Amino acid sequence: MALFLIKRLAGLVLTLLVAALVIFLVLEVLPGDPAAMMMGVSATPESVAALRAELGLDGPAATRFLDWLAGFFTGNLGLSYTYRVAVGGLIAERLAVTVPLSLLALGLSLVLGVTLGTWAAAHAHRRSDLVIMGLTQLGLAIPNFWFGILLVLVFAIGLGWFPAGGFPGWAADPSLSARALLLPAFALAMPQAASLARITRSTMLETLSEDYIRTARAKGLSRGQTIRRHALRNALIPVLTILGLQFSFLLAGTIVLENVFALPGLGRLLIQAIGGHDLILIKSLVLFYVATAIIVNAIVDLAYGIADPRLRVGRT
Amino acid sequence: MLTLRDLSVSLRGRPVLRNLSLDLAPGETLGLVGESGSGKSMTALALMGLLPPGFVASGSIRLDGTELLGLADADLCRLRGRAMAMIFQEPMTALNPVLPVGAQIAEGLVLHGLMQPRAAREEAVRLMARVGLPDPARRARSYPHELSGGQRQRAMIAMAIACRPSLLIADEPTSALDVSLQVEILALLREIREETGMAMIFISHDLSVISAMADRALVLYGGLAMETGPTRHVIGRPAHPYTQGLIAAIPRGTAHTERLRPIPGQVPDLVRLPPGCPFAGRCALGDAHCAEAPPPLRTGLTALRCHHAEPAPA
Ligand SMILES: Nc1ncnc2c1ncn2[C@@H]1O[C@H](COP(=O)(O)OP(=O)(O)O)[C@@H](O)[C@H]1O
Numbered sequence: 019m020a021l022f023l024i025k026r027l028a029g030l031v032l033t034l035l036v037a038a039l040v041i042f043l044v045l046e047v048l049p050g051d052p053a054a055m056m057m058g059v060s061a062t063p064e065s066v067a068a069l070r071a072e073l074g075l076d077g078p079a080a081t082r083f084l085d086w087l088a089g090f091f092t093g094n095l096g097l098s099y100t101y102r103v104a105v106g107g108l109i110a111e112r113l114a115v116t117v118p119l120s121l122l123a124l125g126l127s128l129v130l131g132v133t134l135g136t137w138a139a140a141h142a143h144r145r146s147d148l149v150i151m152g153l154t155q156l157g158l159a160i161p162n163f164w165f166g167i168l169l170v171l172v173f174a175i176g177l178g179w180f181p182a183g184g185f186p187g188w189a190a191d192p193s194l195s196a197r198a199l200l201l202p203a204f205a206l207a208m209p210q211a212a213s214l215a216r217i218t219r220s221t222m223l224e225t226l227s228e229d230y231i232r233t234a235r236a237k238g239l240s241r242g243q244t245i246r247r248h249a250l251r252n253a254l255i256p257v258l259t260i261l262g263l264q265f266s267f268l269l270a271g272t273i274v275l276e277n278v279f280a281l282p283g284l285g286r287l288l289i290q291a292i293g294g295h296d297l298i299l300i301k302s303l304v305l306f307y308v309a310t311a312i313i314v315n316a317i318v319d320l321a322y323g324i325a326d327p328r329l330r331v332g333r334t
Numbered sequence: 335m336l337t338l339r340d341l342s343v344s345l346r347g348r349p350v351l352r353n354l355s356l357d358l359a360p361g362e363t364l365g366l367v368g369e370s371g372s373g374k375s376m377t378a379l380a381l382m383g384l385l386p387p388g389f390v391a392s393g394s395i396r397l398d399g400t401e402l403l404g405l406a407d408a409d410l411c412r413l414r415g416r417a418m419a420m421i422f423q424e425p426m427t428a429l430n431p432v433l434p435v436g437a438q439i440a441e442g443l444v445l446h447g448l449m450q451p452r453a454a455r456e457e458a459v460r461l462m463a464r465v466g467l468p469d470p471a472r473r474a475r476s477y478p479h480e481l482s483g484g485q486r487q488r489a490m491i492a493m494a495i496a497c498r499p500s501l502l503i504a505d506e507p508t509s510a511l512d513v514s515l516q517v518e519i520l521a522l523l524r525e526i527r528e529e530t531g532m533a534m535i536f537i538s539h540d541l542s543v544i545s546a547m548a549d550r551a552l553v554l555y556g557g558l559a560m561e562t563g564p565t566r567h568v569i570g571r572p573a574h575p576y577t578q579g580l581i582a583a584i585p586r587g588t589a590h591t592e593r594l595r596p597i598p599g600q601v602p603d604l605v606r607l608p609p610g611c612p613f614a615g616r617c618a619l620g621d622a623h624c625a626e627a628p629p630p631l632r633t634g635l636t637a638l639r640c641h642h643a644e645p646a647p648a
Pocket residue numbers: 368369370371372373374375376377386602603604605
C-alpha cells in the first residue's frame with residue numbers, strides 16, 4: 019500500500035513538473051518583453067534593462083524556471099506588473115472567492131445530479147423520469163453564463179433576494195458574501211448536475227439489474243431501502259471516475275461566471291491579467307489552475323480505491 | 335404450510351408458467367427439476383413475489399394461511415427473508431461487492447426487528463461458523479471478492495437462514511460449484527434442515543441431486559408440471575416420457591465409459607410456448623394433437639400430464 023502511494027505520488031509530481039515546464043516554455047517564446055511593457059513606449063533602453071534586472075528577468079531560462087517553481091513553496095512568485103503587488107498575495111486573496119464558489123458548485127451538482135439521477139432510474143420510463151431527462155437535456159444545452167444572467171434577472175433584479183453581482187468580502191459582510199456566491203454557484207453547477215444526473219441514471223439502472231439487488235429484496239428490503247443501502251454506492255463508483263473531469267470543467271466555468279457576476283476571484287484575475295499582458299501573473303495563475311485540476315483528479319483516483327473494496331491494494 | 339393452486343405466470347398475456355398446484359408440509363422438501371429454461375427460477379421468483387418487471391402471477395399462493403398474491407409489497411417485505419428465504423444460484427454475483435459479508439448476513443436480523451445491530455453482528459459470526467466458514471470473526475469483515483465460490487455460497491446460506499425462515503427456496507445452490515464442494519454444501523443444507531425443521535423447495539436440473547435432497551419431486555418443463563410424486567417413484571418408476579428422457583440423460587459410470595443419452599431437440603422459449611404440451615416436439619409419443627391441447631392430468635403412483643402415458647397404478 020505504501021509503495022503504491024509513493025508510486026502514485028511520484029507520478030503526480032512528474033505530471034505537475036511537465037505541466038509547469040510547458041506553461042513556462044509557451045510564455046517564454048511568446049513575443050513581448052514584460053519590462054518594456056511596464057515602462058511604456060517612452061522608456062529608455064537603460065531603464066528597461068534596469069527593471070529587467072530588478073524583476074529577475076535577465077537570468078538564464080533554467081534558473082528562472084526553478085526560481086518560479088520554488089516560489090510556489092516560498093510564496094515569492096514575483097511582482098504583478100499591472101497590480102504592482104506580489105503575485106503570491108494576490109492569488110491567496112482571490113482564493114477566498116474561488117475556493118468556496120467551486121466547492122459550493124461541486125456540492126450542489128453532486129446533490130442535485132445524484133438525487134435526480136437516482137429518482138429517474140427508480141421511476142424509469144415513467145413520467146417523472148421523462149421530465150427529469152428532459153430537464154437535463156436543457157441543462158446541458160444552455161450555456162452556464164446565459165443561465166447565470168437569467169438567474170440574475172429573476173432572483174436578483176426581479177425578486178431582489180440576491181445581489182446581482184460584486185462581493186463585499188468575508189470580513190466586511192459574511193452573510194451577504196455567502197449570498198453573492200449562491201447564484202453563480204447554481205449557474206456553475208447546472209450543466210454538471212445535468213450530466214451527473216444522466217450518468218447516475220444509467221449506472222443506477224445497470225446496478226438495479228444486478229443479482230445482489232435481488233438478494234437484497236429477497237432479504238425483505240423495500241425498493242427504496244435496496245436503492246439506498248445496496249445500489250447507490252455501487253452505482254456511484256463509476257460516477258466517481260468522471261468526477262475529476264467534471265471538476266476540471268467546473269473550474270473552467272468559474273472563470274466565466276466570476277466575470278459575469280463581477281466576483282473578485284481567480285478567474286476574474288486571470289481575465290484581467292490577460293487583458294493587461296501581465297505575463298508573470300498569467301504564468302502562475304495558469305499553473306495554479308492546471309495543478310488544481312491534476313491534484314483533484316489524483317484525489318478522485320484514490321477515493322475510487324476506497325469506495326470499491328475490490329480495488330483496494332495490499333489487503334487479502 | 336405452503337399451498338399453490340393454479341399458479342400461472344404470464345408476460346403480456348402470454349402464459350409462461352401454467353396451472354402449478356402443490357402442497358408442502360412443514361419440514362418437507364420438494365425437489366423442482368427440469369432442464370435449464372424450464373421455468374424453475376421463474377417459479378421460485380413468483381413465490382417470493384420478485385418476478386421481473388412485466389411478469390404477472392395469478393392463481394393462489396398461501397403461506398401459513400396468508401394469501402401472497404395481491405399482497406402489497408410492504409407486506410411481502412415483512413415475509414421475505416423472515417417467513418421465506420431464498421438462496422440463489424450464482425454465489426459470485428449474488429452478494430453485494432462493496433459491503434462486508436458479515437454486515438450482509440446481519441442486515442436481515444435488524445431489518446426484521448429480531449436484534450439490535452450489535453447483537454446481529456455477533457449472530458452473523460455465529461451463523462458463519464455454523465455454515466462452516468473458517469475464522470468467522472475475521473471473515474465477517476471480508477468482502478465477497480475475498481471469499482472463494484464455495485465460501486460465498488456458505489455465506490449466502492448463512493444469510494438465508496439468519497431469521498430462521500419456515501420455508502427455504504434453494505435455486506440450484508450447488509450448480510456453480512465443483513463436485514466435492516457440491517457434496518459438502520448439500521450435506522450442510524441437510525443438517526440445517528434437520529436442526530431447524532424448515533420446509534425446503536430445492537431446485538436443480540440434476541436428478542441425482544434431487545434424489546439426495548427431496549422427499550417429493552416435481553418435474554417442470556416449459557412452465558408446466560409434467561410429473562410429480564414421491565421422489566423414489568418419480569425417479570424409480572417414471573411414467574412421463576419427459577421424466578424418462580431426463581433419467582436416461584443422467585451420466586453413468588466413469589468418465590471413459592459415460593453413457594449419455596441427451597433428449598434430442600431444444601427447450602422451448604418460455605415466452606413463446608405452444609398451446610398444448612410443451613414437450614410435444616421432442617417427444618417420441620408426440621403427435622399433432624399433443625401440440626394443440628393441454629395434456630390432461632392423470633394420477634396414480636405419480637401424477638402426470640400427458641396425452642398418451644399412464645402413471646403406474648398406486
Ligand atoms: N426478465 C426476463 N424477460 C424475459 N424472459 C425471461 C426473463 N427471465 C427469464 N425469462 C425467460 O424464462 C426462461 C428461463 O426460465 P427460468 O425460470 O430461468 O429457467 P430455469 O431456472 O428452469 O433454468 C427463459 O426461456 C427466458 O426466456
